Amino acid sequence: MNAPSAGPHQPFAPSRVIVDDATDQALLERLRNGDREAFAELVIRYQRPIYNAAFWxxxxxxxxxxxxxxxxxxxxxxxxxYDDRYRFFSWIYRIAVNESLNLLRRGGREEVLDDEGDLPGAERDDPESRAGDAESAARVRGAVLRLSPGDRMVITLRHFAELSYEEMGEVLEIDQKTVKSRLYEARQRLRAMLEDLRPH
Incomplete structure (x- = not known):
């Protein structure tokens, strides 16, 4: 089975993951029964959040x-x-996180920061309405992008995908206490970085 294209370099807007286990399980059942359209529907459901998680x-x-x-x-x-006793979204997010980290490890990939904001959610329509918070948003994006991959990962899952601590634990395969600890440390580093980037 071939996966539909995820689209070339599309800067999707950050979006909350809307978890609907019943719909996921229905699509998976159709897929197991040979319904190819069910796979295309899964791609449509998860394409944007998976791209966003990988980008950040x-x-x-x-x-x-x-x-x-x-x-x-x-x-x-x-x-x-896939074990359907567990949530499908946790499984697919875990694959996305692992593939992203594997890509970082392979060959010492150079990370390039695009200060022009070629980022999810960096639409340029209606610039006047965005002028008031554009500078602040740019600072936050820039700071997040300068964090380590591990810090970016927990910040992404919590603040961009808006996963609960329980959901993050499922994706990262760690307990909620560890999730909270990692997130706290990542937020502290992000705050320190934002202070450094604040105009003086």
Whole structure:
């Protein structure tokens, strides 16, 4: 089964993951019964959040697009490995996180920071209405992108994907206490970085 394209380097807007276990399970059942349209529907449901999660870890649109494509290929290849006692979104997010970190590890990939805001949610329509908070938003984006991959990952899952601590624990395969500890430390580093970037 071929995965539909995740789209070339599309800067999707950050979006909350709307978890609907019943819909996911219905789509998976259709997929197991050979319904190819069900796979396309899964891609549509998860394409944007998977791309976003990968982008905020990798910082490069082309790499995030590659990871999103790979994630859906992995889903198609490994569907038999999915245990439906667990949430599908946790499984697919775990694949996305692992693929993103694997890409960072391979060959010492150079991370390029695009200060022009080639970022999810960096639409340029109606600039006047955005002028008031544009500078602040740019500082936050710049600071997040300068964090370590691990810090970017927990910040992304909590503040961009808006996962609960329980959901983050499922994705990262750690307990909630560890989730909270990692998130606290990442937020502290982000705050310190924002102070450094604050105009004086």
């Amino acid at each position: 870890i990798l910082r490069k649109p082309e790499d995030a697009s590659d990871v999103a494509q790979t994630v859906f290929l992995r889903v198609a290849e490994r569907l038999d490995e």
